[in-house]
Amino acid sequence: MSKPLVECVPNFSEGRDPKIIEAITNAIKETPGCTLLDVDPGKSTNRTVVTFVGDTTAIVNGAFNATKVAFLLIDMTKHQGAHPRMGALDVCPFVPVRDVTMEDCIECAKQFGKRCADELGLPIFLYEEASNRDYRKQLKQIRNGEYEGLEEKLKDPKWAPDFGPAKFIPSYGASVTGARNFLIAYNVNVLGTKEQAHRIALNVREAGRSEKEPGRLKMVKGIGWYVDEYNMAQVSMNLDNYKVTAVHTVFEECSKDARELNLAVTGSEIVGLVPLDAILMAADYYIKQENLFIIDEGQKVRLAINRLGLSACSPFDPKKRIIDYMVQEDLKVAEPLASMTVRSFIEIVGARTTAPGGGSVAANIAALGSALGAMAGWMTYGKKKFEDLDSTMRELIPPLDNLQNIQTFVNISLQMLLLKRAMKDLIPMIDADTKGFNEYVESMSVKGPQRDQAVLNALKKVVNIPLNTMRISNSIWPTMLKMAECCNINSKSDFDIGVKALELGVWGALQNVNINLVDMKDEKFKAEVQAECKVIWENTVKCSEKALAITNSRSS
Structure with missing residues (x-):
């Protein structure tokens, strides 16, 4: 299961003294659960932009620890730089990255602001999504007048900080924190x-x-x-x-x-x-x-x-x-099965556990089938021997809604691209199947009147995961059929294995859907899923047979 991830991008009013910058960034690196991603100092701006990530708890701790160091080491009475600023920690936004909402980031900003006020006595303003006052929602509104005008600004009740005292701290100034989308x-x-x-x-x-x-x-x-x-x-x-x-x-x-x-x-x-x-x-x-x-x-x-x-x-x-x-290393957390070696995946499937099982294996096989289809296409494109196929291949792809931004010239490759996209779409299903099963098992332990609904919701999710494997696989049969007609026939064995692997992946996903529908109490949902599965499986059998017939006729 992937862990929640928040990005924090604090801007500190120091870009020239490497010792101060290092002390600030070390405070972040030494905070458990925080990963420092980037440190970008600027001499002319006299400002350093720091980027780090963590879960909702760690990210607040990291930001606060860095602010404590900035409070001790940065003296705003001596600060000069090209960039607008009002405090030692000038601005500290929290940004949703993965499995967190904007509301989660707003809460991070408020927790951070409260800690800075309570423990350090600093004036903290909220901005962007964390602020509900239009006249002080944008950073430029709050920072107007900058550090030099802050003392007078704090005397105006309209500009009382959201956290902390309305008090001018010459060595520090004031900070702005909030939640926003990626800037x-x-x-x-x-x-x-x-x-x-x-x-x-x-x-x-x-x-x-x-x-x-x-x-x-x-x-x-x-x-x-x-x-x-x-x-x-x-x-x-x-x-x-x-x-x-x-x-x-x-x-x-x-x-x-x-x-x-x-x-x-x-x-x-x-x-x-x-x-x-x-x-x-x-x-x-x-x-x-x-x-x-x-x-x-x-x-x-x-x-x-x-x-x-x-x-x-x-x-x-x-x-x-x-x-x-x-944050790619986190992929091992988000998709532990898909990130395994082939040997490790096979060994864990063969272990004395109920998951991973047939659903994860079916998704894996379907992804491999799609990959072999893409391979056959790449073994055709760009080879002088098959230049006469170029014009034919350019006509193979009908308009694709999700690929409208790619010009007609590159339509030659869209068959392979679609197959590669399907392959990448299928890879997450390997982990999704196991994750869904585990969540279903957890729902069985829910106590009280909520149990039946919790079990039903979890079971529907378990059904939908292999059903999505079937849907993704089914969507690329038209491409596989066209590829059968035009791909390099020297790749026939690879392509044919891909066809049968895709068919087997759909069949395996179907078995998982069927076994999970046995306990389904929602009869309407059950009937709709069974009807869709019937259509997908019949089309899969027909397309698989047709694709192999095409390649066989070309090789004879």
Whole structure:
């Protein structure tokens, strides 16, 4: 079972003294349950952005421990830097990553704020999702006036902290904490002046120059500044929702404005970590723009890094900068069976335990069947011997709703891509089946009047897991049939094994559905599932026989 994961991204007003930065980050590393992912200091900004993850308890402890160190070591009376700030710990957002809700993160922020107030006597403000007051919900509203204006601001009852005293602490200032969605701190490098970079920022940021003259990009905040250590200006932005305004959109818009000012753009910079999804969105954009043929995830990441110039200021290492890769070790917790070696999986299936059993094995076999189908496709594509099949393969794929963003040019590979996606969709079902069975067993121990409903809900989940294996497998039969007609016939044995493996995976999942329906009390649910299973199994048998007939006819 995967553990809940919260990301915390505290920004400390110290980017020049390595001893202070190390003391702060050590406080996080030494907190049980916290994993430090990234430390990004900036000399010109005199600010360090730290990223770490943990469960809802550990994350609060880690943030508090780091704040204690910042309270002791940072002196705001001496602080100067290019970035707006109001406290030693300036802002401390909590971000949902996995198996946690925004409400969970709001609670983390409130617990953190209360501890800072109760134990350290610090003034703490809530922002974003944790605040319910519109006039002080955004960070810029709370930070307006910055550290220099904080003493007077705290005298106004409207600006009483959410936690702690309305008291100015010269050496510390005040902090802001809250909950938000994933924010990307993103800078575009400009060979120009601070004023020119700021002019571009005014053009693109949502607030623009004024209410009457808004900017072009939604959910984007931005300013222009000059970075001495880089010897260039930057358009420095926060992307509050990269799915509304993507990283590549921001880069292209800034580049367009820079060209109009006869300025050169020399790449860009992501501060802290970035979701893999944001990088892949950029890759898909450039793939479409340039009519490229790239499917491999690693190659897509490399393309995005290159086109956005993410290594212009410092090397962009995907393993250290993409949060999905940083927490990949947790996959062993989230999917322990799928992460095992083949030997270990076989041995645990053969052990004296009820799970993992047939359901996990069925999902495994179905995933292998899909993988062999993809393999046959890759053994065809890109080989000079089979160039005459290119035009045929490009016509094989009907429009796919979830692949609309990939241009027609790469349709040659969509058969393989669909098979690979199905393969990846089936892998989690290996663990899901065992997890669902264990939860069903746990529901049997529930006491009182809630027991019957708890058992029914758990049993429905147990039924739906192998049913989903059947659905995913069934969805790729059209692709397998087309692949049978066009794939490299020298891969016939591999492909045929894949066909039979996919069939067996569906059959095995069906057996699990049927055995779990025996105790199902909801007759309507039972009838609907049985009817769907009948359709899927009949189609599976028909498609399996047809696929093998096609390859046999091609080899004779």
